[in-house]
Amino acid sequence: MKVTIIAGARPNFMKIAPIIHAIEAAKRNGNNISYRLVHTGQHYDQKLSGSFFDELNIPTPDVNLECGSGSHAQQTAQIMIKFEQELQENPCDYVLVVGDVNSTMACSIVAKKLHTQVIHVEAGLRSFDLSMPEEINRMVTDAITDIFFTTSELAGKNLEKAGIGADRIFFVGNTMIDTLIANLDKLRRPDCFDQQGLEQSNYWVMTLHRPANVDEAQKLLDLLNLISKNAGTKPIIFPVHPRTAKTLNSMGALPGNIILTDPLPYLEFMYLVHYAAAAITDSGGIQEETTYLGIPCITLRENTERPETVEIGTNILCGFDPELMEKAFEDLNSGKWKKGVIPDLWDGKAAERIVEVILACA
Ligand code: UD1
Numbered sequence: 001m002k003v004t005i006i007a008g009a010r011p012n013f014m015k016i017a018p019i020i021h022a023i024e025a026a027k028r029n030g031n032n033i034s035y036r037l038v039h040t041g042q043h044y045d046q047k048l049s050g051s052f053f054d055e056l057n058i059p060t061p062d063v064n065l066e067c068g069s070g071s072h073a074q075q076t077a078q079i080m081i082k083f084e085q086e087l088q089e090n091p092c093d094y095v096l097v098v099g100d101v102n103s104t105m106a107c108s109i110v111a112k113k114l115h116t117q118v119i120h121v122e123a124g125l126r127s128f129d130l131s132m133p134e135e136i137n138r139m140v141t142d143a144i145t146d147i148f149f150t151t152s153e154l155a156g157k158n159l160e161k162a163g164i165g166a167d168r169i170f171f172v173g174n175t176m177i178d179t180l181i182a183n184l185d186k187l188r189r190p191d192c193f194d195q196q197g198l199e200q201s202n203y204w205v206m207t208l209h210r211p212a213n214v215d216e217a218q219k220l221l222d223l224l225n226l227i228s229k230n231a232g233t234k235p236i237i238f239p240v241h242p243r244t245a246k247t248l249n250s251m252g253a254l255p256g257n258i259i260l261t262d263p264l265p266y267l268e269f270m271y272l273v274h275y276a277a278a279a280i281t282d283s284g285g286i287q288e289e290t291t292y293l294g295i296p297c298i299t300l301r302e303n304t305e306r307p308e309t310v311e312i313g314t315n316i317l318c319g320f321d322p323e324l325m326e327k328a329f330e331d332l333n334s335g336k337w338k339k340g341v342i343p344d345l346w347d348g349k350a351a352e353r354i355v356e357v358i359l360a361c362a
Contacts, residue, residue, distance in 0.1 A: 008042035008103025013052035018351035079106035124155030173350030181348035190268035209241035228255035230329035
């Protein structure tokens with residue numbers, strides 16, 4: 001059985017790594033399964049792409065479609081055109097896509113139109129906010145997926161409400177958490193830790209890259225001022241995504257306790273999260289990683305497609321509401337943060353379960 005695995009953007013890489021390793025293990029055990037790894041090139045910088053392959057032991061892709069950046073339509077179209085040719089030249093039984101980036105949607109459409117079965121890992125997540133491109137990507141991908149792997153029971157319910165038969169939905173856990181668990185003892189202290197004199201549990205780590213937070217300079221500056229004021233003397237380490245860098249470059253000086261760094265490799269970034277007092281983010285994955293690690297997480301979004309991180313985890317949503325943010329910072333600074341629990345099946349074995357199901361489907 002041949003599976004073509006798609007990876008395109010940073011959050012995909014930690015999700016595919018354990019699946020590749022589980023397929024390799026199944027193959028070594030005599031199962032008839034092989035994979036071809038296709039990188040769409042949506043992310044292309046070493047810091048957003050190559051470093052993840054090196055650190056997570058992901059083999060060099062069989063092909064890089066080098067689609068690169070562009071508007072949504074340009075990027076999606078480019079990926080579709082190039083992946084159509086790739087799949088025609090290298091047919092397979094299944095195309096496996098992960099997450100919700102443009103590469104996920106583009107490749108699933110191409111696969112389905114070439115009558116190839118689509119597997120979606122991290123299916124069924126819904127923010128119900130169609131102003132986010134990722135929500136459109138999730139809905140379109142799930143509308144044409146054949147086999148759905150989910151990270152939560154709720155994701156399965158979302159799919160069933162959309163008319164998907166329960167026999168095609170498999171609640172397997174979270175491959176991003178598989179990667180975190182597999183690498184917990186390999187986390188590496190980044191240079192900035194000592195350079196900035198950081199102390200365990202006495203700094204915050206922050207990531208912001210959603211267009212709604214970072215595309216308008218004044219809005220971003222207001223946000224950074226508010227966060228900085230509430231941090232007091234605590235340093236805030238802020239690895240900057242290229243989209244955010246564009247806006248920051250057009251702004252004046254930032255508050256002194258905000259320390260900018262380049263995007264960090266996975267093992268260094270997760271070290272920072274692991275030992276932080278809290279994370280402030282608009283990312284999807286970091287909401288999950290902090291819940292697993294039990295680190296307080298303040299999410300600067302009005303909704304989340306990962307509600308379990310709020311309901312049972314350590315995450316709260318503050319939207320863009322300064323009052324909610326002030327209240328969250330107050331709770332954080334006075335040590336009143338809720339204790340979370342780890343969601344079901346976030347146990348490091350999701351990828352093994354995925355490969356078992358794929359083998360059983362053959
Ligand atoms: C994409 C995903 C988002 C994910 C994020 C993680 C979509 C719709 N969005 O957003 O869900 O959370 O990745 O990073 O798929 N750029 C570089 N170097 C690169 C890649 C991009 O400098 O290697 C710059 C380009 O100027 C580009 C911009 O970043 O225009 C945005 O990149 P893009 O892939 O379009 O979206 P992200 O904001 O990264």
